[in-house]
Amino acid sequence: MVAEPTRLEWWKTGVVYQIYPRSFKDTTGSGTGDLPGITSRLGYLSDTLGVDAIWISPFYPSPMADFGYDVADYTDVDPMFGTLGDFDELLGEAHDSGLRVIIDWVPNHTSDRHPWFLESRGSRTNARRDWYVWRDPKRDGSPPNNWRSVFGGPAWEFDEQTGQYYLHSFLREQPDLNWRNPAVEAAMFDTLRFWLDRGVDGFRIDVAHFIMKDPDLTDNPRAVPSAGEADFKDLGDYDAWEHVNDKGHRDVHAVFRRLRSVLDEYDGDRFTVGEIHIFDWDRWAAYYGDGDELHMPFNFSLVWARWDAGAIRSRVEALEAAIPAFAWPNYVLGNHDEQRLATRYGPENERAAAVLLLTLRGQPTIYYGDELGLRETPIPGARLQDPWGLRVPGMSRDGCRTPMPWTPGPGHGFTDPTVEPWLPFGDDAQTRNVEEEFADEGSTLTLYRRMLRLRRNRTSLVAGTIEFLNGIPGDVLGFRRDLGNERTTVFVNFADEERSVDVEPGAALLLSTDHRRTGIGSGRLTLAANEAVVLDPGGDRRPI
Ligand code: GLC
Numbered sequence: 001m002v003a004e005p006t007r008l009e010w011w012k013t014g015v016v017y018q019i020y021p022r023s024f025k026d027t028t029g030s031g032t033g034d035l036p037g038i039t040s041r042l043g044y045l046s047d048t049l050g051v052d053a054i055w056i057s058p059f060y061p062s063p064m065a066d067f068g069y070d071v072a073d074y075t076d077v078d079p080m081f082g083t084l085g086d087f088d089e090l091l092g093e094a095h096d097s098g099l100r101v102i103i104d105w106v107p108n109h110t111s112d113r114h115p116w117f118l119e120s121r122g123s124r125t126n127a128r129r130d131w132y133v134w135r136d137p138k139r140d141g142s143p144p145n146n147w148r149s150v151f152g153g154p155a156w157e158f159d160e161q162t163g164q165y166y167l168h169s170f171l172r173e174q175p176d177l178n179w180r181n182p183a184v185e186a187a188m189f190d191t192l193r194f195w196l197d198r199g200v201d202g203f204r205i206d207v208a209h210f211i212m213k214d215p216d217l218t219d220n221p222r223a224v225p226s227a228g229e230a231d232f233k234d235l236g237d238y239d240a241w242e243h244v245n246d247k248g249h250r251d252v253h254a255v256f257r258r259l260r261s262v263l264d265e266y267d268g269d270r271f272t273v274g275e276i277h278i279f280d281w282d283r284w285a286a287y288y289g290d291g292d293e294l295h296m297p298f299n300f301s302l303v304w305a306r307w308d309a310g311a312i313r314s315r316v317e318a319l320e321a322a323i324p325a326f327a328w329p330n331y332v333l334g335n336h337d338e339q340r341l342a343t344r345y346g347p348e349n350e351r352a353a354a355v356l357l358l359t360l361r362g363q364p365t366i367y368y369g370d371e372l373g374l375r376e377t378p379i380p381g382a383r384l385q386d387p388w389g390l391r392v393p394g395m396s397r398d399g400c401r402t403p404m405p406w407t408p409g410p411g412h413g414f415t416d417p418t419v420e421p422w423l424p425f426g427d428d429a430q431t432r433n434v435e436e437e438f439a440d441e442g443s444t445l446t447l448y449r450r451m452l453r454l455r456r457n458r459t460s461l462v463a464g465t466i467e468f469l470n471g472i473p474g475d476v477l478g479f480r481r482d483l484g485n486e487r488t489t490v491f492v493n494f495a496d497e498e499r500s501v502d503v504e505p506g507a508a509l510l511l512s513t514d515h516r517r518t519g520i521g522s523g524r525l526t527l528a529a530n531e532a533v534v535l536d537p538g539g540d541r542r543p544i
Pocket of ligand 1: 066106206207
């Protein structure tokens with residue numbers, strides 16, 4: 001057994017909740033959520049639900065070409081979301097309620113309306129020209145290399161005025177910053193200090209590994225399909241290339257070491273988690289550095305895993321094997337870029353998925369609305385908003401970004417009843433909303449509340465070791481978490497029918513996805529189809 005750590009920082013013990021601010025709570029009647037809306041719902045987060053930290057997706061001034069991931073000013077708040085004063089109020093009240101606050105930081109690119117870019121594109125000789133990646137066309141006028149944009153098409157946009165191309169790994173409205181220029185690094189690190197000085201607890205770093213590219217901008221080779229990653233999301237044309245030169249250059253690690261030292265200028269366990277879609281675990285784990293780079297790279301390995309006991313187990317084991325002893329794992333099953341988990345894994349599995357997320361070893365991040373079991377909302381063509389979906393059919397992320405339904409009835413407590421929200425509600429919002437689910441013993445919200453409470457009271461689930469159980473049916477995942485004398489056992493039945501497993505004779509039920517279950521048989525437990533249970537194998541506790 002690994003030595004038990006003596007001090008666990010909040011980001012190791014806590015559960016994070018991601019808020020997409022456009023869709024959480026509107027206080028102005030605009031049809032779009034805002035910061036005061038989040039402040040007004042802090043009690044829900046800290047008490048009703050019982051999470052420990054919130055991550056808020058971007059709320060910076062932005063032309064909203066990519067809904068805030070195109071930042072025009074890193075040190076202010078877009079009027080649509082409120083003011084800096086509103087942010088300070090949110091932060092103060094969150095801290096008073098015991099909630100940590102993580103904000104999104106978007107270092108790879110700015111908006112094309114950011115003053116830095118306006119200056120940079122003004123002339124070939126201006127002082128900020130080299131803040132972005134500008135290159136001459138090839139002799140035939142074509143782009144400097146074969147790099148593609150994640151959102152489709154070439155990663156280069158020709159600028160008529162100065163006769164050069166600029167690089168954009170995402171939309172043309174999102175020019176990539178040149179992180180090889182020390183002035184860019186210094187300016188961006190200052191934006192971190194701006195928020196650290198205000199008291200934020202950490203940053204989620206958008207496409208963190210993209211910031212360093214091959215300095216010679218060498219072409220990417222064609223991709224060789226790899227069987228191992230076959231069930232990760234298919235990005236079409238983008239995936240036809242091996243992205244060895246346009247992101248993740250080894251020089252990125254030195255940047256993150258320097259970034260870590262910026263955080264270390266501050267007390268209070270400030271935290272970073274990088275959005276890093278790498279599925280080669282050694283390369284992925286390199287972002288922990290020697291404990292001197294990111295606190296964590298986000299682990300997306302389960303997001304597109306098949307809902308299958310073997311597939312999940314092998315991914316968890318691969319991850320556990322790849323991370324250094326000091327490193328803390330993390331799990332995420334949904335976010336603002338992915339289909340809702342209830343739809344992806346199947347609605348019959350979304351409750352078991354919640355138990356899995358909150359019992360695996362590592363920091364869990366819950367995506368807003370998943371605690372209600374929200375489904376992917378079909379968005380009619382005329383209401384599509386996501387630029388990716390508008391460019392590449394089938395890629396829209398709108399369906400997972402629909403407004404949070406707080407109550408039944410018009411407006412659903414999200415916005416004014418007479419106002420059309422920026423995206424439609426799911427058609428089950430009348431019943432699948434906070435008010436209804438709070439009152440329902442059998443709801444997904446009640447399951448999350450119980451599971452979060454259990455996690456708080458059961459340190460083995462937070463900080464224990466993890467060991468998979470063998471000798472159980474192949475479509476059941478079983479594992480135990482141990483810390484000191486406390487052991488917790490988890491079984492997840494992936495089958496659509498009953499499965500039985502042996503359990504210790506004195507085992508007691510702590511929680512089931514089926515709220516009607518009151519106990520387990522002695523020595524043998526029959527799991528219902530798609531059921532997950534949490535047990536105290538030697539316990540005589542009553543179910544939570
Ligand atoms: C990240 C964000 C995504 C955004 C993209 C470009 O992947 O999660 O929403 O569109 O970066 O900033």
